[in-house]
Amino acid sequence: MEGPDPVEDWDDVLQGLPGGIDAVMTAPDDLNQVWFFSGSRYVRAELAGSTPGGTVQAGPNSLAKGWPYTLGGVSEFGEGIDAVMPLRGERNSYWVFSGTKYIKVEAEDKTYADTLLNGSRTLRIGRT
Numbered sequence: 001m002e003g004p005d006p007v008e009d010w011d012d013v014l015q016g017l018p019g020g021i022d023a024v025m026t027a028p029d030d031l032n033q034v035w036f037f038s039g040s041r042y043v044r045a046e047l048a049g050s051t052p053g054g055t056v057q058a059g060p061n062s063l064a065k066g067w068p069y070t071l072g073g074v075s076e077f078g079e080g081i082d083a084v085m086p087l088r089g090e091r092n093s094y095w096v097f098s099g100t101k102y103i104k105v106e107a108e109d110k111t112y113a114d115t116l117l118n119g120s121r122t123l124r125i126g127r128t
Contacts, residue, residue, distance in 0.1 A: 009052035009053060010053050012056075013053055016041065016043055017043060019038045023081050023083050033047075033057065034054075040079050041059070042067075074116065074120050076099065085097075092108065097123075103118055
């Protein structure tokens with residue numbers, strides 16, 4: 001087993017995100033298209049197959065510019081996100097987490113236009 005490999009292997013994709021990676025999200029219609037999130041910025045890249053890196057397709061941009069109706073439009077999410085989880089059975093929908101808050105978003109095929117499906121809610125950690 002090898003690794004971990006240095007993040008510098010991804011410089012062609014991540015050079016506009018000097019703060020490291022907070023979350024990653026695959027596009028609903030193309031698993032080779034991936035959003036990398038870092039603080040209030042992101043890039044969308046086409047992956048280079050089985051090797052590190054790829055080609056930047058969009059960004060680096062602010063969340064406000066690239067995700068105006070969801071991540072950039074909900075105050076708790078504009079400064080950054082912590083995790084993204086695709087919804088099983090809902091191909092274009094994702095849960096997005098930031099601190100103790102979460103939202104449900106949709107990304108359209110091809111255009112990747114964003115739609116807010118559920119507004120910001122608080123996680124109820126430790127609730128029985």
